[in-house]
Amino acid sequence: MSVRVQSDPFDPGAALNGFVSAQANAGAVVSFSGIVRDRPEGGLQHMEIEHYPAMTAGAISAIVDQAVARFGLDDALVIHRHGILKVGEVIMMVATSARHRADAFQGAEFLMDYLKSRAPFWKKEVTGDGASWVAARDVDEAALDRW
Amino acid sequence: MSVRVQSDPFDPGAALNGFVSAQANAGAVVSFSGIVRDRPEGGLQHMEIEHYPAMTAGAISAIVDQAVARFGLDDALVIHRHGILKVGEVIMMVATSARHRADAFQGAEFLMDYLKSRAPFWKKEVTGDGASWVAARDVDEAALDRW
Amino acid sequence: MIDVVYFAWVRERIGLPRETVDTDATTVAGLVAELSAREDRYAMAFSDLSALRVAVDQELTDFDAALDGVREVAFFPPMTGG
Amino acid sequence: MIDVVYFAWVRERIGLPRETVDTDATTVAGLVAELSAREDRYAMAFSDLSALRVAVDQELTDFDAALDGVREVAFFPPMTGG
Numbered sequence: 001m002s003v004r005v006q007s008d009p010f011d012p013g014a015a016l017n018g019f020v021s022a023q024a025n026a027g028a029v030v031s032f033s034g035i036v037r038d039r040p041e042g043g044l045q046h047m048e049i050e051h052y053p054a055m056t057a058g059a060i061s062a063i064v065d066q067a068v069a070r071f072g073l074d075d076a077l078v079i080h081r082h083g084i085l086k087v088g089e090v091i092m093m094v095a096t097s098a099r100h101r102a103d104a105f106q107g108a109e110f111l112m113d114y115l116k117s118r119a120p121f122w123k124k125e126v127t128g129d130g131a132s133w134v135a136a137r138d139v140d141e142a143a144l145d146r147w
Numbered sequence: 148m149s150v151r152v153q154s155d156p157f158d159p160g161a162a163l164n165g166f167v168s169a170q171a172n173a174g175a176v177v178s179f180s181g182i183v184r185d186r187p188e189g190g191l192q193h194m195e196i197e198h199y200p201a202m203t204a205g206a207i208s209a210i211v212d213q214a215v216a217r218f219g220l221d222d223a224l225v226i227h228r229h230g231i232l233k234v235g236e237v238i239m240m241v242a243t244s245a246r247h248r249a250d251a252f253q254g255a256e257f258l259m260d261y262l263k264s265r266a267p268f269w270k271k272e273v274t275g276d277g278a279s280w281v282a283a284r285d286v287d288e289a290a291l292d293r294w
Numbered sequence: 295m296i297d298v299v300y301f302a303w304v305r306e307r308i309g310l311p312r313e314t315v316d317t318d319a320t321t322v323a324g325l326v327a328e329l330s331a332r333e334d335r336y337a338m339a340f341s342d343l344s345a346l347r348v349a350v351d352q353e354l355t356d357f358d359a360a361l362d363g364v365r366e367v368a369f370f371p372p373m374t375g376g
Numbered sequence: 377m378i379d380v381v382y383f384a385w386v387r388e389r390i391g392l393p394r395e396t397v398d399t400d401a402t403t404v405a406g407l408v409a410e411l412s413a414r415e416d417r418y419a420m421a422f423s424d425l426s427a428l429r430v431a432v433d434q435e436l437t438d439f440d441a442a443l444d445g446v447r448e449v450a451f452f453p454p455m456t457g458g
Contacts, residue, residue: 012167013160020159020180020237027184030177030255032248033167034458037174050384052450055434080457090167092458101179101259101376102290108177109252112458118436120450121457122384133385136454143249181376197302199368202352227375239376248458259376265354267368268375269302280303283372 007083026097154230173244
């Protein structure tokens, strides 16, 4: 299991290859990568991601431990950036491995659902008109109900 | 959309990075990588994957088109190897992108379920004791029922 | 004249990957009956159709598919891709 | 003495990221009431508790959580990670 919280950019492909090559038993690896996108109406200059340094890694590790236990994952990786990110940059990445693909997929979806709403990050969008905090979406909170 | 059927090894990380950097609108990218694993009882020397060259790329493209239409995917990638593969080698990879993560996840699972049972590949396991064709699993056929 | 192709253990049991068949059959099932009547290796390969899949001109189909204008029929076990 | 930390728009409304509070409150809700009574900026930040989340010693919890032995309380809006 590996959790990385960092302001520096990271290479998702290198992270995926490292994760794949570390798997001794798992035949299935699922990854998710989140990319900064402009707003539908345009104008995003950059995104700022604030976090709670004393809590972040521990909160993510607890979510990872739950996912590993629940889906019998062989391994899991979470990388999450904070600080200033431009459009097109990769914000975060999750990877899971399991013997069968259904567990790897479910583990990755579980991690994403919980990271969205239970890991202490807050996104702010900065445009030429000012800055605004991204509101939590009801659909993200509702996504937790299925687990 | 991109479909690659090849005997040569490929680099999943490079494929993921290429896919991510090609996304102009999607904020969510999901990938699946399948790795050759030894049998639970051990002894696998290598795996041979046979396919139906005249049909394979067309069959995969039809599955990709279904996934794109059904889940509103921005983009999709399938790479599938044939020929001889050793333990630890990556057999195949799928990547999907969408505006929201639920669609990217569902699109990737749909692709995997259909590639498993509807793309013309057949796996043979070669051990010191001989060779045997991998039997299709009922659970893989059943997985199609949910779509 | 129809090209008939075999994959995986169907190919191994019949002992060849491809052959051209001069057939009067109007459906895949009729073609299977003709081939099965030829020799034991065909009869054995086709003994349990529930264990077989068929594609006609590179499209998956059923054993009752018609052969009108068809150029290639493929027989194989359930696929194990991914 | 408890360290109280604020994030995102809670931090911006209150105007500081962290302070140390000498409090008699026995629960998080009691601490919120004390802070809200101090100044308008606190009252405004805490005006709708349904829009807030709280962590006690870096664990998510509820507003009725006890403060016995607690060293750090954090207030913030619903999280938007991922």
